[in-house]
Amino acid sequence: MVYSFNEDIFSNISDNDIDILDKIWSNSRERHALYIGDDRLYEIIKKSNWYKGLRKSGKAHIDESLKSSIYFKKRDIQLIMSNEGDSCFSLIEADEILSKTFFLILENIEYDKFFFDCLVKNFKEESQKIKMHLERGWLIPINGGGNNISNVLSEMQKRFDNNESFPKQNYNYLRAFVIIDSDKKYPSEEEVASDKIKLLNDIKLALNDSYHVMKKREMENYMPDEIFADIKDNDSYIKSYLTLNGFQKDYIDIENGLQDKNIEQLEPEELRLLYENLENPSLNFLRKSKLVLMDGSKRRISFKPNFPKYFNSDKVNRVSLKRRANSEELEEILNKISKLL
Numbered sequence: 197m198v199y200s201f202n203e204d205i206f207s208n209i210s211d212n213d214i215d216i217l218d219k220i221w222s223n224s225r226e227r228h229a230l231y232i233g234d235d236r237l238y239e240i241i242k243k244s245n246w247y248k249g250l251r252k253s254g255k256a257h258i259d260e261s262l263k264s265s266i267y268f269k270k271r272d273i274q275l276i277m278s279n280e281g282d283s284c285f286s287l288i289e290a291d292e293i294l295s296k297t298f299f300l301i302l303e304n305i306e307y308d309k310f311f312f313d314c315l316v317k318n319f320k321e322e323s324q325k326i327k328m329h330l331e332r333g334w335l336i337p338i339n340g341g342g343n344n345i346s347n348v349l350s351e352m353q354k355r356f357d358n359n360e361s362f363p364k365q366n367y368n369y370l371r372a373f374v375i376i377d378s379d380k381k382y383p384s385e386e387e388v389a390s391d392k393i394k395l396l397n398d399i400k401l402a403l404n405d406s407y408h409v410m411k412k413r414e415m416e417n418y419m420p421d422e423i424f425a426d427i428k429d430n431d432s433y434i435k436s437y438l439t440l441n442g443f444q445k446d447y448i449d450i451e452n453g454l455q456d457k458n459i460e461q462l463e464p465e466e467l468r469l470l471y472e473n474l475e476n477p478s479l480n481f482l483r484k485s486k487l488v489l490m491d492g493s494k495r496r497i498s499f500k501p502n503f504p505k506y507f508n509s510d511k512v513n514r515v516s517l518k519r520r521a522n523s524e525e526l527e528e529i530l531n532k533i534s535k536l537l
Contacts (some may be wrong), residue, residue, distance in 0.1 A: 197537060198268055199224075199294060200231040202278035206244040214246045216287040221254065223295035227334050230261040231268050237319050238262050269350070274535075275347065285368075288361045292369050297535055298335045299372040301348060305339035308375070310504035311415040312337065315526055318514045322530035329537050343372060343395050349402040355457050367404040374399050374407040376416040382466040406536060407531050412446040418526075419450070420516035420521055423506045429494075433485045436478035442522055444470060451499045453482040 205213075232238050241247050242257060250258075275293060278284035279290040285293065302308040316323040316330070329335035329523050340348055349372070356362040356369055376396070387409045388396050412418060412496045424434045433453070440448065447470060448454070454471065455462065459479070462468040474482070506512070515528060 197228045197274050197294065197535075198231050199228055199273045199275040199277065199290070200273050201237065201241070201279040202276055202280070202284060203237060203240050204279050205277050206246065210243055213287055214249065216291055217246050219297065220287070220291050220294050221250075223291075227329065227332075228294055229264070229268065230258070231256070231270075231273050232262045232265050233270060235262075235524045261452075270482070279537075281408075286361075291363070292362070293371065296371045297333070298329065299352075299371055300335060300337040300533065301340040301345055301374045302337055303340050303342050303345065303376050305337055306417055307500055307504045308435045310336055310507045311347055311418065312375070314507035314512055314517070315530060318512065318517055319527060319530055322527050322534065325534045325537055326530060335533075335537060340374065340376075345376070346395060346402075347399040348389050349374075349398065353402060365404075367402060367406070370401060370403055370406070372406065373536060373537075374403060375410070375529065376407070376414065376532075377410050380413055380447060381449075382470045383443065384466060390441050405534075408532060411523070411525055413448070414450070416450045417446055417448070418514055418517065418520055419503075419506060423509055426506070426509065426511070427487070427489070429490055430485075430487055432477075432481045433487055436481040437487075440474075444474075445520075448482075450503070451487050453485060453487070454479075456483045 209217075222356065224369060232241070238258075247258065248253065275290060276284045276289060277290045279286065300312070302312065316326055326335060338348075349370070352372060353366045356366045362369055369478055375389070376392070376399070378387060379392055380386070381389070386393070396407075396409065411417075421438060426435060437445070437448070437450075437453075459468060459472055459474060462471065471479075487503075489499055489502050491497050
């Protein structure tokens, strides 16, 4: 995150203010970028009692911040510390935002983290900042528990409710980002399936725009086609799955295929239109069969916890992921998160 100061922060600065500034500085200097846009602000900082009390290394870091600010523009600033102005943040507010752990909330961390880790591994440029924050414990993925995400966010907000130190909307302070599946069975203008609309509204209320809804049905619908050659004993089902076009792969239930109905019996109309071109034998296999996973001893294993493990395969890479995504969505997710860190 890029932050800066207004000059008034250093006017009549109290010992308590200096303590808070010291805390912000020690907790954020390595993970956030300080913008010092002109020599005037730099000189005001240097003359402040706070600067004078810094160690030599701290002063040197501020000197470096002045030099590195040339790589930013004013519009890059995400937080300005000031005692004045509704769009600025007090020192207490800034400490909350700049010093606290950032949480990545996943619907089911046991399954979904394979997908997220895969993105971090294969989109190295977009994930450079994310990787550093993960390694240093500044970014922590946590389990949202599906619809329980609403309760997780509610608990996070409690400390800001009716708290005079945090007068703004709660989403200004929550250090979190949510990723959820759309669960949509066919393309539509809605972001999510109908039974997920309340959850999405709760997320928007709590986090404003710090979330991402997967455009395909589920994260497993982003599995590259190349992986299916490694799934044994499902030849007919997999051959049928691979005959689907891109949109059909986006919305099909990977494990269970299609309902055991004729195409003309599928409802609603959008679902029927999505698969109207399917013919036997592919249609029959997708209706009658399932994708069954086996362990090394040919024993059936649960699909949900085990299928995402294929994201660890060497066949999954930036090229194959982008081919299946068929968009810039995966980069968009990582860029959204990086900007907030």
